[in-house]
Amino acid sequence: MSNDQELAGAIDIGGTKVAVGLVGKDGNAVSRRSIPTRDLADGNIAVAAIESSLKDCIRETGVTPVGIGISCTGPVDPISGEIGKVANLPGWQGCRIVEEIANRIGIQTAMENDADSAALAEATWGSGRGVERFLYITLSTGIGGGFLIGGSVYRGVGGSHPEMGHHTMDPSGPDCYCGAKGCWESLASGNALRDWFLENDLERRFSLETLDARIIFDLYRSGDPFAEKAVKRLTFYVALGLANLTTILVPDVIALGGGLIRGSDLFLDRAVQMFRARCGEVPVEKALVRTAVLEENLDLAGAAAVWFRSPKQRIDA
Amino acid sequence: MSNDQELAGAIDIGGTKVAVGLVGKDGNAVSRRSIPTRDLADGNIAVAAIESSLKDCIRETGVTPVGIGISCTGPVDPISGEIGKVANLPGWQGCRIVEEIANRIGIQTAMENDADSAALAEATWGSGRGVERFLYITLSTGIGGGFLIGGSVYRGVGGSHPEMGHHTMDPSGPDCYCGAKGCWESLASGNALRDWFLENDLERRFSLETLDARIIFDLYRSGDPFAEKAVKRLTFYVALGLANLTTILVPDVIALGGGLIRGSDLFLDRAVQMFRARCGEVPVEKALVRTAVLEENLDLAGAAAVWFRSPKQRIDA
Numbered sequence: 194m195s196n197d198q199e200l201a202g203a204i205d206i207g208g209t210k211v212a213v214g215l216v217g218k219d220g221n222a223v224s225r226r227s228i229p230t231r232d233l234a235d236g237n238i239a240v241a242a243i244e245s246s247l248k249d250c251i252r253e254t255g256v257t258p259v260g261i262g263i264s265c266t267g268p269v270d271p272i273s274g275e276i277g278k279v280a281n282l283p284g285w286q287g288c289r290i291v292e293e294i295a296n297r298i299g300i301q302t303a304m305e306n307d308a309d310s311a312a313l314a315e316a317t318w319g320s321g322r323g324v325e326r327f328l329y330i331t332l333s334t335g336i337g338g339g340f341l342i343g344g345s346v347y348r349g350v351g352g353s354h355p356e357m358g359h360h361t362m363d364p365s366g367p368d369c370y371c372g373a374k375g376c377w378e379s380l381a382s383g384n385a386l387r388d389w390f391l392e393n394d395l396e397r398r399f400s401l402e403t404l405d406a407r408i409i410f411d412l413y414r415s416g417d418p419f420a421e422k423a424v425k426r427l428t429f430y431v432a433l434g435l436a437n438l439t440t441i442l443v444p445d446v447i448a449l450g451g452g453l454i455r456g457s458d459l460f461l462d463r464a465v466q467m468f469r470a471r472c473g474e475v476p477v478e479k480a481l482v483r484t485a486v487l488e489e490n491l492d493l494a495g496a497a498a499v500w501f502r503s504p505k506q507r508i509d510a
Numbered sequence: 511m512s513n514d515q516e517l518a519g520a521i522d523i524g525g526t527k528v529a530v531g532l533v534g535k536d537g538n539a540v541s542r543r544s545i546p547t548r549d550l551a552d553g554n555i556a557v558a559a560i561e562s563s564l565k566d567c568i569r570e571t572g573v574t575p576v577g578i579g580i581s582c583t584g585p586v587d588p589i590s591g592e593i594g595k596v597a598n599l600p601g602w603q604g605c606r607i608v609e610e611i612a613n614r615i616g617i618q619t620a621m622e623n624d625a626d627s628a629a630l631a632e633a634t635w636g637s638g639r640g641v642e643r644f645l646y647i648t649l650s651t652g653i654g655g656g657f658l659i660g661g662s663v664y665r666g667v668g669g670s671h672p673e674m675g676h677h678t679m680d681p682s683g684p685d686c687y688c689g690a691k692g693c694w695e696s697l698a699s700g701n702a703l704r705d706w707f708l709e710n711d712l713e714r715r716f717s718l719e720t721l722d723a724r725i726i727f728d729l730y731r732s733g734d735p736f737a738e739k740a741v742k743r744l745t746f747y748v749a750l751g752l753a754n755l756t757t758i759l760v761p762d763v764i765a766l767g768g769g770l771i772r773g774s775d776l777f778l779d780r781a782v783q784m785f786r787a788r789c790g791e792v793p794v795e796k797a798l799v800r801t802a803v804l805e806e807n808l809d810l811a812g813a814a815a816v817w818f819r820s821p822k823q824r825i826d827a
Contacts, residue, residue: 268791326667349759349793349797350643350760350797351796353792354760355759356758356792359791360753361750361788363679363680364679364680364746364750373788373790376757437677440672441672442666442672443672471689472688475670475671475672
């Protein structure tokens with residue numbers, strides 16, 4: 194490894210693990226560590242463990258990163274660099290992680306919500322390169338989105354992150370923790386698919402512990418008619434969300450990532466067809482739907498893209 | 511009238527009338543003509559009549575406008591200056607009205623969709639002054655919206671105008687001409703209010719010809735319980751639309767204009783309360799809801815604002 198390669202420090206904070214590493218300008222990680230999130234009970238413990246892992250990576254490669262990007266699940270404040278009220282990280286709330294990391298490592302640092310980070314990574318190395326209005330949607334256990342205009346993160350009032358997954362599309366739908374009934378996440382996420390299956394499968398073949406979206410997709414592929422029904426319902430709501438975001442934002446490209454994309458052969462073509470039929474008032478034929486390309490490396494690539502692409506929010510060391 | 515006052519030529523093309531005039535930098539019209547739209551069967555007739563009216567205004571005031579703004583109902587192309595497929599203006603489709611007017615009057619001209627024009631006018635003289643992310647919504651016979659970022663019109667792919675009023679919020683709702691079922695316009699517009707009343711009023715007291723939103727508001731004010739029910743249904747869907755657009759765009763201010771605002775004392779406070787309860791994932795307390803302030807003069811003010819505020823789309827004479 195040459196010392197003169199330009200690397201970004203990358204920290205991806207997820208509900209299950211925190212990935213730490215060094216990432217090149219090609220988006221590939223050259224060094225990587227992983228810490229189980231459950232071992233990091235609060236912000237102080239987390240910052241110390243991340244510092245230690247990142248210093249390991251720096252020693253291993255012999256390269257000092259030019260900057261550090263953090264991608265973090267849940268509501269975070271990219272301007273102040275503070276962790277918000279994140280369901281998976283209860284002890285971290287209020288931690289000024291960007292300032293802490295910048296000071297401890299001595300390198301300027303920036304942070305974004307994980308959906309915005311993923312959007313930045315896809316815009317840098319994947320499905321959103323050169324796209325003027327780029328919407329990245331993650332169809333996962335939940336649904337998140339990041340919207341870029343001219344390569345920069347679109348922010349709402351006070352620098353806030355819009356929550357594409359929580360707009361209401363069917364008020365007869367399930368209650369969501371967001372305060373709405375029948376928002377997109379409550380109808381078209383992996384958890385929504387699983388929950389609907391569990392509640393409506395009269396044979397009661399599964400439980401919360403034994404069922405997930407991947408199993409439902411496999412059942413459908415093996416000919417199970419109830420799994421087919423569940424996936425068709427998912428298809429309809431995926432289509433509605435695409436239609437609504439296209440009607441409101443009219444992006445050039447929507448890229449779909451997240452775990453549900455593993456079943457995209459079962460629903461995506463049909464969802465795109467349905468969504469196009471519902472957008473008669475905007476030039477929907479110009480809005481392309483793609484699948485995200487960085488799935489495997491998205492954690493550290495997303496974090497690195499935050500540093501490479503969001504210079505305005507950097508907090509200096 | 512002093513000859514050195516800076517005036518914009520203003521042309522507002524609506525389904526009922528075309529207003530033509532000269533507007534000062536304070537947003538007030540100093541000269542005005544009106545032509546019934548039904549007299550303007552195609553683009554050629556329209557352009558000639560508009561030219562004649564605008565020249566009348568110029569003669570009357572003795573002031574040559576510094577530029578001309580056009581506000582037009584329905585889909586128009588602000589980049590090419592061409593009228594699209596507008597339901598109320600069937601003979602006008604394909605008319606390159608901006609170029610025609612610029613050439614005939616000899617003054618540079620620009621055009622926007624009427625919702626974007628109204629947003630620009632409110633941002634210049636009304637409820638959107640100095641607002642970074644400003645969403646203007648017209649609750650009228652239909653529902654339209656214009657979104658400004660930093661004072662400029664947000665455009666979708668190919669310069670297209672987003673159609674805020676046509677996102678789906680209840681797939682069990684009525685069919686809409688847009689191709690969707692249960693879009694916002696089909697549930698919370700003046701026509702939606704009227705149609706629901708007609709279909710569900712068991713006493714069959716009214717017909718399409720004898721009922722409109724204003725009458726329903728008056729019935730509610732006089733204690734009619736069925737009108738109250740209709741307005742409460744409207745309230746719910748107004749709230750859902752505000753919630754969805756706030757979740758996706760997180761604007762600093764949403765301004766509501768259009769004819770339904772005449773009944774805002776009957777539904778707006780409750781709608782705002784309901785909408786705030788449904789936006790748990792974004793800082794909804796920072797997103798202000800206002801009523802538009804330019805209602806009376808919005809036609810010519812909107813057209814003039816197109817010229818004063820959208821320099822990039824001007825077509826030179």
